[in-house]
Amino acid sequence: MTMPPLTAAQVSAPEIAERHRKVREKMEKAGLSAYVSFDPNNVYYLTNFANFVHERPFVLVLTMTETFFVVPVLEVPHVLRHKVGDFRLLSYAEFPAVVGSRWSDRFAEALPKQGTIGIEGACPAYLQAQIPNPVKVLNIIDEVREIKSAHEISRIAWTSDVMTKALAMMLGKVQPGVMVAHAIGDVTPYFYQRCLTESPQYNVMSSHAAGLIQPPAYTDDPHNFSCLTVTCEPGGPFLGFVAGKINGYGAEIERTFFLQTIPEEAKRPFDTMMEMRYKAYDMLKPGAIGSEIDAACQAIAHGAGYETPLHRTGHSFGVTSHEAPFLALGEDNVIQPGMIFSIEPGIYIKGKGGYRHSDTVLMTETGYEILTQYPDRKEDLIVG
C-alpha cells in the first residue's frame, strides 16, 4: 500500500461545489425546501469559513438553487478573505441591533415560504424558534462528511504527519525529573511552524490541537489533563497523545510508553490492549460493522478479567477531531472506503493505570492504511 499524498493546501471551489451537490441530493430525497446549518463544523465544510459560536450567529441556508450565508456585518471582510465557493452574503447589524436589521430579519429573507425545512440535531432552540415552516431534524451534512474525498484524505494525512512528529518530539523530552509542562512545551510552536511554512492559507481559527503526557497516576482517567506540574519518574504506563485539528482537519496519535523500565504489573494489561488492537485491525475492512469490532475488543478485555473498557474502539475524523461514525456498541454502520477511524481499544484499571494506543486510519477499497505510523510494541516504547 502507498500512503496518500500530504497537503496543507486550501480546498478548491469545485470541491466545495461537489459537497453542496451531495447535500442537495439528500435534501431532495428528504423532500426539503431548504436546509439550515448552524454547526460551525458544517459551515466550515461548505464555505471554508471558520467561526466560533458566540452570540452573533452565522447561519447557512441552502435552498435547492441558492446558498445564503447570514453573517454579522463586522465579519464580512473576514468571510470574504477565507470563503471558497459561491453564496449570497446576508449581513446583519451589530448584535443585538434594532428590529428590522437583526440577524433574524436577514434569516427570514433566506427561508423559502413553502415546504419543510431541515435542521441539524445541533440546531439551537433560539434558531429553530425563528423558522415558521414545518421542521425536520436530520443530519444531512454530517452524513455527507462520513466519506472523505481525496483532498480531505490528504489534509488528514498532513495533520497525521504533523502529529506523529510532534509525538516523537515529546517522547524524546521525557527523562526522570522532567516536568510534564516542559516535555510538551515544543509541541505548539512546532504546530505553528508547520502551518506557517506549509500553508499559505493557514487559518488559526480552524486549529485547536494539543500534545500532552499523562504520568502513570493519571492514565486511568482518559480526559484528566491536570498533570502539567507533575515530574516524570521511571516506570509507567505513561500516555503520550497529540490530538485535535490543525488548519481545519483532525487526527490523533497516542502511545502508552515507559520511562527507562517496564514495571512487571504493566505487562499483562499492555499485552491485552495489544491483543484488542490486533483484533480491531484484523476485523477492519470495508463491509465490517463498527459495533461488532467493539464487541470483539470488549470480549478480549472481559476474557482477561478486566472491566468493560471506559473507551470505545474508535471514532471518525474530518473537519473535526471527533465525529460519527463510531466503532462502538450501538453503532451498526457499515464501514466503507474513504472513512477514517481512530483505532484505540484500551484497558483501564482504576487507581492503577490505563493502557491505550491510538492511530488515525484510512479505509481503502481493500483494507486500511495507518496514517500515523509509529512503533507500538512495548519494547520499542521505552524512553529516557
Next chain:
Amino acid sequence: MTMPPLTAAQVSAPEIAERHRKVREKMEKAGLSAYVSFDPNNVYYLTNFANFVHERPFVLVLTMTETFFVVPVLEVPHVLRHKVGDFRLLSYAEFPAVVGSRWSDRFAEALPKQGTIGIEGACPAYLQAQIPNPVKVLNIIDEVREIKSAHEISRIAWTSDVMTKALAMMLGKVQPGVMVAHAIGDVTPYFYQRCLTESPQYNVMSSHAAGLIQPPAYTDDPHNFSCLTVTCEPGGPFLGFVAGKINGYGAEIERTFFLQTIPEEAKRPFDTMMEMRYKAYDMLKPGAIGSEIDAACQAIAHGAGYETPLHRTGHSFGVTSHEAPFLALGEDNVIQPGMIFSIEPGIYIKGKGGYRHSDTVLMTETGYEILTQYPDRKEDLIVG
C-alpha cells in the same frame, strides 16, 4: 477607588449553592418543574466542571429539589475531580451505546413526569426532541450570570491582571523587522506560568485565550488573524490584543499602538476613537442604558464623518469572554453594579486601518473601575 482583590482560587461549595438557589428562584417564577442546561458555560457555572461539546452530551437537569448531571461513564472520575457542590451523577454507557444504556435513557430518568420544562436558547434540537413535556425557551442561568459575585469579580480581576501584563510583554517585543509570530510568542507560556504557579486547581479545559498583534493593513478587519508571518515596520495603527478566558474567567485588553512614529493620517481617527471612549466612560454608571451609550458613541463617529463603527461599544464577561448584556443598539438593559463590560468603541476605515482600545470594566455602586489599567494616550503608545 480600590481595585478588587485578585484570586485564582477555586469557587466554593456555598457559592455554587447560591447560584443554584438563584436559578431555582427564577424557575419558580416562570412556573417550571425543571430546567435543562446543555450550554457548557452554564454547566461550568453551576458545577465547576468544564467540558467541550462533542457527541457525548453533558446535561444538567435542575428540578425544584434536586440536581442531576447526565455524563458519559468515561468522564465520571474527571467530573468527580473538578466538581464543586452536590448533585446526582447519572452516567451512561460509551456513545452511542445500545438501547437502555444510552444518554437519553439516563436523561429520561432525571426529567419530572409533570410540568413545563425550561430549556436554554442554546439547547440543541436533538436534546429538545427527547423532552416529552411542554417546553419553554428561556435563558435563566444566563440571566443569573449577569451580576457577578465578589468571587467572580476577583477571578475576572485576576484574568485582567494576567492579560494586562501579557499585553505589555507583547508590545515590548515589537521592533522594526520583527515577525508578528515572534512578538506574540511569549504570551501562551506566560499564561501557563501564571496558572500553574497561582492556581492549584488550574483546569486547562476552561482556558482559551490568546494574544495577537495586527499590523496596520489588518486592523480594519477586527477578526482577521491571518497576519502571523507579517513583519512589523514603523508606523501604525497596530492593534495589540489579549483576550479570552483563563482558568474559567474571561477578560480582554486591547490597545491601538504605533511603531516609532505616528503617521499624520492616523491622528484624527485615533482622536475620534478617544472622544468616543471618553463619552462611553462619561455615561457609564448604574442606571444607564446600554443602547444609549452606543448611540452616543456612534453619533461622535458620524459627526466626524466616519461610517457606522463595525463594532458595538461593549459586551460582558464572566465564565465566557463574550456574553450578554451588551452596550449596543437594541439592548435596553439597565446597567447595574456587579456587571462587567468591555469598553471598546472604534473607528474602522476600510483599506486604511482600524482604531480601538478595549478595557475590562467593573460596574460599582457609584460608577466603574477599570480592571485592565494601561496607558491609552497615543503619545504613550509608541513602541520600539
